[in-house]
Amino acid sequence: MQKVGILGGGQLARMLALAGIPRGLGFLVMDGAADACAGEVAPLLTAGWDDREALQRLAAEVDVATFDFENVPAEAAEFLAGRTRVHPNPRALAISQDRLSEKTLFGEIGLPVPPFAAVDDRAGLDDALARIGLPAVLKTRRFGYDGKGQAVLRGPGDADAAWARLGGHPLILEGFVPFTREVSVVAVRSPGGEFRHYPLTRNWHVDGILSASLAPVPGIDALERQAAAHARALAERLDYVGTFALELFEHEGRLLGNEMAPRVHNSGHWTIEGAVCSQFENHLRAVLDLPLGDTAARGSSVMLNWIGALPDARAVLATPGAHWHDYGKSARPDRKVGHATVCADGPGALAERLAALGHALGRGAQVAPVVAALLAAAAP
Numbered sequence: 371m372q373k374v375g376i377l378g379g380g381q382l383a384r385m386l387a388l389a390g391i392p393r394g395l396g397f398l399v400m401d402g403a404a405d406a407c408a409g410e411v412a413p414l415l416t417a418g419w420d421d422r423e424a425l426q427r428l429a430a431e432v433d434v435a436t437f438d439f440e441n442v443p444a445e446a447a448e449f450l451a452g453r454t455r456v457h458p459n460p461r462a463l464a465i466s467q468d469r470l471s472e473k474t475l476f477g478e479i480g481l482p483v484p485p486f487a488a489v490d491d492r493a494g495l496d497d498a499l500a501r502i503g504l505p506a507v508l509k510t511r512r513f514g515y516d517g518k519g520q521a522v523l524r525g526p527g528d529a530d531a532a533w534a535r536l537g538g539h540p541l542i543l544e545g546f547v548p549f550t551r552e553v554s555v556v557a558v559r560s561p562g563g564e565f566r567h568y569p570l571t572r573n574w575h576v577d578g579i580l581s582a583s584l585a586p587v588p589g590i591d592a593l594e595r596q597a598a599a600h601a602r603a604l605a606e607r608l609d610y611v612g613t614f615a616l617e618l619f620e621h622e623g624r625l626l627g628n629e630m631a632p633r634v635h636n637s638g639h640w641t642i643e644g645a646v647c648s649q650f651e652n653h654l655r656a657v658l659d660l661p662l663g664d665t666a667a668r669g670s671s672v673m674l675n676w677i678g679a680l681p682d683a684r685a686v687l688a689t690p691g692a693h694w695h696d697y698g699k700s701a702r703p704d705r706k707v708g709h710a711t712v713c714a715d716g717p718g719a720l721a722e723r724l725a726a727l728g729h730a731l732g733r734g735a736q737v738a739p740v741v742a743a744l745l746a747a748a749a750p
């Protein structure tokens with residue numbers, strides 16, 4: 371039996387294991403938390419990233435190591451890479467851990483980005499604001515996710531408050547993009563350089579956290595071709611192996627790069643039921659150097675995230691085409707505890723199912739923008 375080591379034991383590791391177990395794969399998950407939710411479906415090694423003995427043990431037991439969490443320290447990834455196969459490679463991980471190196475790389479591969487500047491001190495923030503202008507977004511360069519470690523600056527008076535909150539960390543200031551849509555491309559690359567991408571996904575965020583994803587997006591073929599070309603260039607530049615996501619803003623008809631995730635991604639959860647081969651199975655196929663699976667969509671899908679607490683499972687289960695996912699995590703504000711994917715043959719039928727589900731759950735606000743996009747697409 372081939373065995374995959376996963377650093378990080380959250381829902382992504384859990385869904386990777388759930389994709390691999392029926393294919394005969396074994397797993398060993400490493401996480402600092404003894405109650406990490408992947409531990410319910412796979413053996414869990416409870417240890418910190420600096421525990422060399424645990425890393426050594428993982429390396430000895432597995433055929434390949436991979437990540438459910440991009441902020442694993444570069445030293446831990448390098449240590450493992452000296453002892454077993456590691457995909458994606460530690461360099462890809464390191465670049466995507468730092469928003470400054472990530473945006474610099476995007477520019478180098480020809481992916482346009484919002485104007486940005488490094489900010490290291492309070493005077494540096496004023497310099498960056500003078501160059502970039504307002505509105506702007508100040509972000510921590512590292513360890514930011516789900517909108518954490520960010521402040522939007524709308525007027526000159528906002529600089530002090532943003533600095534008071536985020537100052538002391540290496541920062542980046544970006545121009546605020548008044549985007550028309552947020553989209554992401556989830557793609558996968560094999561060690562031999564084979565590249566496949568899923569249909570472009572449209573995403574809606576609330577307070578910086580993904581709320582809903584729709585794929586495929588009707589009438590978006592030209593943007594999808596652009597996004598896929600950027601994703602391929604990025605993967606080739608990084609010699610990337612595995613699944614990854616590239617998050618983009620659509621602004622004035624073109625795409626701007628926001629960030630990449632060097633792992634399976636929340637905006638690809640719909641692929642479990644909505645694509646021929648899921649992002650999770652394709653990640654495993656890639657890191658094990660097996661033939662990649664078909665990334666085509668089966669009909670139309672919408673993924674709804676459950677943040678903080680789960681809604682009524684019965685209402686989801688009673689909806690035709692709906693699939694319920696509970697990560698087995700305790701409820702906590704801002705925590706991703708599960709999701710549902712609603713599938714249908716096309717945008718019109720999906721809009722109907724989604725509107726009914728939103729009503730049944732009392733979550734009209736979460737589904738409304740997605741229903742509106744589907745109805746616009748389905749209109750003659």
Ligand code: AMP
Nearest residue numbers: 484507515516517544545546547575578
């Ligand atoms: P991030 O952690 O960079 O993905 O940011 C989380 C969310 O904040 C994004 O999905 C956007 O909705 C929003 N956001 C981040 N950066 C910008 C920006 N430069 N302009 C406008 N919105 C942004």
